[in-house]
Amino acid sequence: MKVIVVGAGVLGASITYQLAKRGVAVTVLDQGIPGEGASAASFAWLNSNAKELRPYHHLSVISMAEWSLVARELGSSSWLHRNGHLHVAATAVQAAGLLARAELLESSGYAAIPVAPPEFPRLDPVIRVHENYELGVFFPGEGHVTVPLLIHELLAAATNCGAIVRHSTKVEALLSDEENLTGVILAGGERIEADVVVLSAGAGIGGLLETQGISVRTEGTPGVTVTTSPGTSKLTTVLHVPGLSVRPDTGGRLVLRSSGIDADINSTNWTLPEPAVQTLFAQLGEALTDVEPAGARAERIRIAHRPSFDGLPAVGFWDGHPGLYVTTVPTGVTLGALTGRLAAEEITSGTAPKLLEGLQPGRVESMVG
Numbered sequence: 001m002k003v004i005v006v007g008a009g010v011l012g013a014s015i016t017y018q019l020a021k022r023g024v025a026v027t028v029l030d031q032g033i034p035g036e037g038a039s040a041a042s043f044a045w046l047n048s049n050a051k052e053l054r055p056y057h058h059l060s061v062i063s064m065a066e067w068s069l070v071a072r073e074l075g076s077s078s079w080l081h082r083n084g085h086l087h088v089a090a091t092a093v094q095a096a097g098l099l100a101r102a103e104l105l106e107s108s109g110y111a112a113i114p115v116a117p118p119e120f121p122r123l124d125p126v127i128r129v130h131e132n133y134e135l136g137v138f139f140p141g142e143g144h145v146t147v148p149l150l151i152h153e154l155l156a157a158a159t160n161c162g163a164i165v166r167h168s169t170k171v172e173a174l175l176s177d178e179e180n181l182t183g184v185i186l187a188g189g190e191r192i193e194a195d196v197v198v199l200s201a202g203a204g205i206g207g208l209l210e211t212q213g214i215s216v217r218t219e220g221t222p223g224v225t226v227t228t229s230p231g232t233s234k235l236t237t238v239l240h241v242p243g244l245s246v247r248p249d250t251g252g253r254l255v256l257r258s259s260g261i262d263a264d265i266n267s268t269n270w271t272l273p274e275p276a277v278q279t280l281f282a283q284l285g286e287a288l289t290d291v292e293p294a295g296a297r298a299e300r301i302r303i304a305h306r307p308s309f310d311g312l313p314a315v316g317f318w319d320g321h322p323g324l325y326v327t328t329v330p331t332g333v334t335l336g337a338l339t340g341r342l343a344a345e346e347i348t349s350g351t352a353p354k355l356l357e358g359l360q361p362g363r364v365e366s367m368v369g
Helices: 009-018 055-072 091-108 115-121 147-160 202-210 272-289 332-349 360-369
Strands: 002-004 025-029 085-087 113-117 137-141 144-145 164-166 169-178 181-186 191-193 196-199 219-228 239-240 244-248 254-257 298-306 314-317 325-327
Touching: 002 009, 002 181, 009 025, 009 147, 009 325, 009 332, 025 147, 055 147, 055 332, 085 091, 085 115, 091 113, 091 137, 113 115, 115 137, 147 164, 169 202, 181 196, 196 202, 196 332, 202 219, 202 298, 202 325, 239 272, 244 272, 254 272, 314 332, 314 360, 325 332
Parallel strands: 002 025, 002 196, 025 164, 085 239, 196 325
Antiparallel strands: 085 137, 113 137, 169 181, 181 191, 219 254, 219 298, 239 244, 244 254, 314 325
């Protein structure tokens, strides 16, 4: 079997690895550098914290655990960080909602431990405690992934199994005959044939689907993450305080997210204005005791459209288009382990996994039609 995977983010790399280790002749194509698209802009938070739809929640929990198996297979876990997550509420209404969520999660076996604000420094001494903080909940099973390291390890393992990785290679269109998808056409005209083409390029797959007469929106709202320079903080856990999400990264860096800052993205030149960056750093200084906002620096700013059809994963063969397999997952870092395995199993066996019932792409086409 020959398979082409379009997109070498977390999902594409995971699928490529799972196919290659099953003996499939797989080629992965990325229009840039693997992991530099939506994966680079991801907060990379491993969690199933607020996924109210139970099947989506269960998939996430399974995949979080499965990343540990992937680490064993790869012989490397430097990219996997089980460092927990503290969520802080600063009003009575927020605290009530957070506590209700914690109780619901614990009822399904998902650890969620209420923590009084004075106890925050015992979880991490650099967390600043404010008088208006009402409650915290610590989720010990959560954590984060160092995405570039993970993608590197997955593609290296896939290459060792015979996979071909081609970066800076843009796919212009999908090839098909009267019955099946047969491959892809690259920029410049090169054609590559395959039995199955897997679209795993996040928000960028809409144009390729158009070449097969499928018109769906695949671009969600744009989001931005800011990575600080080395040595910014000694924070060790994922932290959510009102208005700011922050997690540790390699070398004392921090990765910052704020939905309020997304509105400041300059959509003309795809940049984040400096005042918005400084606002983030001011929030960071309020959250952590070892950060001086005036001395903080942005090492990387990554902006990308979040991939989305309807806010839920879409994974499977596209009805009426034999050979076309689609994976669009809003939380690709969390779900990447399980999605990679299930996709590889379905592609090689032709049988749709029961775990993906209701999440096949066909539901999106029926919504559009």
